[in-house]
Amino acid sequence: xxxxxxxxxxxxxxxxxxxxxxxxxxxxxxxxxxxxxxxxxxxxxxxxxxxxxxxxxxxxxxxxxxxxxxxxxxxxxxxxxxxxxxxxxxxxxxxxxxxxxxxxxxxxxxxxxxxxxxxxxxxxxx
Numbered sequence: 001x002x003x004x005x006x007x008x009x010x011x012x013x014x015x016x017x018x019x020x021x022x023x024x025x026x027x028x029x030x031x032x033x034x035x036x037x038x039x040x041x042x043x044x045x046x047x048x049x050x051x052x053x054x055x056x057x058x059x060x061x062x063x064x065x066x067x068x069x070x071x072x073x074x075x076x077x078x079x080x081x082x083x084x085x086x087x088x089x090x091x092x093x094x095x096x097x098x099x100x101x102x103x104x105x106x107x108x109x110x111x112x113x114x115x116x117x118x119x120x121x122x123x124x125x126x
Contacts, residue, residue, distance in 0.1 A: 004122035012084040045081035
């Protein structure tokens with residue numbers, strides 16, 4: 001199959017509001033600086049829900065990253081919010097069906113173990 005897109009979802013453990021708003025995921029992530037994400041469902045911090053952000057300062061060992069818009073950190077006051085989902089959509093370069101389907105996206109690792117993946121518009125696959 002070819003074309004289409006994949007949307008990857010990771011669960012948010014908590015959002016630490018501060019001078020540099022920090023998002024901590026429930027499991028490992030493969031986010032890179034500049035990745036564009038959408039956050040939904042965060043309880044106690046409605047200002048971030050349904051907005052697109054850039055990932056800055058990703059830290060795989062602490063499962064965290066900071067939020068920015070056009071390179072500017074988000075200063076959101078102080079507090080703690082919980083729950084929610086991070087979504088990132090990537091264009092699919094190639095899909096190789098088989099016993100274990102392989103999806104290639106822009107030559108980089110795109111998903112971490114446990115991420116939910118939703119495919120759309122992939123030609124040649126049911």
